[in-house]
Amino acid sequence: MIDGEHYPPVVLDAMRSVEGSMGAVGVAAAFLGGTEKLKEGTDYGLPLVHGDDPVSAVARALSEHAVDVVVDLSDEPVIGYRERMRIASLSLAEGARYVGSDFELRPPKLRDVSTKPSLAVVGTGKRVGKTAVSGYLARLLAREGFDPGVVSMGRGGPPRPEVIEGHKLEVGSAYLLEALERGAHAASDYYETAALSRVTTVGCRRCGGGLAGEPFVSNVLEGAGIANDLRTGVTLFDGSGAAMPPVRVDARILVAGAHQDPEYVAGYLGAYRLMISDLLLLTMSEEPMAGEEKVRDLIERVREIRPDLPVVPTVFRPRPVGDVSGLRLAYVSTAPESVLNKLARHLETRYGCEVAAASGNLSDRRRLAADLDGMPPVDAYLTEIKAAAIDVITRRGAEEGRPVLYCDNDPVGEGLDGELLRLARGAVG
Ligand SMILES: Nc1ncnc2c1ncn2[C@@H]1O[C@H](COP(=O)(O)OP(=O)(O)OP(=O)(O)O)[C@@H](O)[C@H]1O
Numbered sequence: 001m002i003d004g005e006h007y008p009p010v011v012l013d014a015m016r017s018v019e020g021s022m023g024a025v026g027v028a029a030a031f032l033g034g035t036e037k038l039k040e041g042t043d044y045g046l047p048l049v050h051g052d053d054p055v056s057a058v059a060r061a062l063s064e065h066a067v068d069v070v071v072d073l074s075d076e077p078v079i080g081y082r083e084r085m086r087i088a089s090l091s092l093a094e095g096a097r098y099v100g101s102d103f104e105l106r107p108p109k110l111r112d113v114s115t116k117p118s119l120a121v122v123g124t125g126k127r128v129g130k131t132a133v134s135g136y137l138a139r140l141l142a143r144e145g146f147d148p149g150v151v152s153m154g155r156g157g158p159p160r161p162e163v164i165e166g167h168k169l170e171v172g173s174a175y176l177l178e179a180l181e182r183g184a185h186a187a188s189d190y191y192e193t194a195a196l197s198r199v200t201t202v203g204c205r206r207c208g209g210g211l212a213g214e215p216f217v218s219n220v221l222e223g224a225g226i227a228n229d230l231r232t233g234v235t236l237f238d239g240s241g242a243a244m245p246p247v248r249v250d251a252r253i254l255v256a257g258a259h260q261d262p263e264y265v266a267g268y269l270g271a272y273r274l275m276i277s278d279l280l281l282l283t284m285s286e287e288p289m290a291g292e293e294k295v296r297d298l299i300e301r302v303r304e305i306r307p308d309l310p311v312v313p314t315v316f317r318p319r320p321v322g323d324v325s326g327l328r329l330a331y332v333s334t335a336p337e338s339v340l341n342k343l344a345r346h347l348e349t350r351y352g353c354e355v356a357a358a359s360g361n362l363s364d365r366r367r368l369a370a371d372l373d374g375m376p377p378v379d380a381y382l383t384e385i386k387a388a389a390i391d392v393i394t395r396r397g398a399e400e401g402r403p404v405l406y407c408d409n410d411p412v413g414e415g416l417d418g419e420l421l422r423l424a425r426g427a428v429g
């Protein structure tokens with residue numbers, strides 16, 4: 001990446017010096033713009049690639065040349081922070097490193113370990129709905145005869161990958177309390193998916209996540225190997241936070257919250273995630289999380305990066321697993337305070353229960369304790385399987401002799417099933 005803001009002999013010297021120090025051979029120079037010190041007709045010794053703007057110049061260079069590393073010899077005012085993050089996204093998406101004087105970004109290593117058709121559900125942040133979508137996808141594919149297994153990874157996952165045969169076992173409160181007694185984080189995603197979707201899950205752990213989503217440490221590759229040996233037809237990999245399972249897959253579903261800062265979805269290395277995905281689900285696409293205008297604006301931002309990417313706006317609705325009709329319930333969740341009332345009313349009208357109390361503080365044990373202390377007497381607890389669902393809610397239910405029922409979040413969106421099945425069929429095909 002060079003520009004006309006630098007005097008040509010300075011650029012030429014720098015190109016030689018970088019080639020020498022990196023042991024690299026230049027294949028092309030993307031000319032990003034800048035006129036101040038430009039001398040028309042300068043021979044930079046490499047094919048020059050131009051674009052309408054700095055980002056498109058790099059995009060064109062990457063599409064016209066096989067490149068291992070993009071070296072940034074430009075600077076402001078030709079490119080700024082935003083352009084650099086877009087260029088980083090482009091480089092990484094093409095499998096190239098992006099190197100500047102004081103930084104280096106590497107594409108995440110996505111290992112080719114799955115011997116089965118595979119899909120991944122990845123996200124742009126925590127609690128944007130990856131697990132809800134993975135569970136929904138698993139149930140959809142099970143119904144359609146794909147015979148899926150799920151490999152989950154989480155920041156509370158097991159030291160060695162663990163298999164739960166959700167279709168054979170009753171993963172209910174007794175099972176989860178037993179896991180808790182063994183020292184497990186019994187609300188981890190693989191317990192959640194096995195219990196709510198009744199599919200075979202492989203639980204894995206990860207710690208840390210890079211800008212482009214590579215976990216610092218994880219046992220997902222081992223988990224993927226275990227999934228290869230299961231009697232399943234398709235493997236679904238579920239991400240964690242904005243971190244991606246470090247595996248190559250046939251298709252990738254990106255889950256982003258419509259309520260998120262658009263910069264986190266389409267800017268920074270959100271752009272990279274958009275570039276390597278095959279479908280974008282915009283969850284929480286309703287008031288008060290995100291109104292029509294916000295959703296529209298976000299889709300426009302996404303289109304600037306990936307005009308061809310199918311986008312499905314969705315909303316979540318709670319779905320109890322088991323019969324709650326006629327029960328007076330305490331509903332416990334991680335949903336924001338602003339939507340709790342709406343979710344409670346949905347449970348009442350759709351499932352015939354009474355939600356006598358609701359708390360959205362499942363991931364804050366101190367606040368949760370205060371909420372629980374202030375609740376009126378109920379017949380049963382209805383909780384998501386997340387955060388303190390087992391160590392606090394399920395344990396409390398057992399001590400009080402009150403049943404604890406579990407609740408999933410179903411994504412609802414026009415054309416959702418069709419898009420998911422299209423990807424699954426493509427993967428199998
Ligand atoms: N209608 C709604 N509006 C806003 N938030 C909702 C709504 N329904 C459910 N939620 C919340 O959305 C979140 C979805 O979480 P989900 O687990 O699926 O996401 P995730 O990205 O996989 O995170 P994690 O793995 O930590 O659970 C939950 O916090 C849930 O309570």
Ligand SMILES: O=C(O)[C@@H](COP(=O)(O)O)OP(=O)(O)O
Binds near residue numbers: 128156157185239
């Ligand atoms: O914190 C995480 O890593 C997972 C859940 O972790 P576990 O509870 O499954 O261990 O949540 P996510 O980031 O996917 O929203």
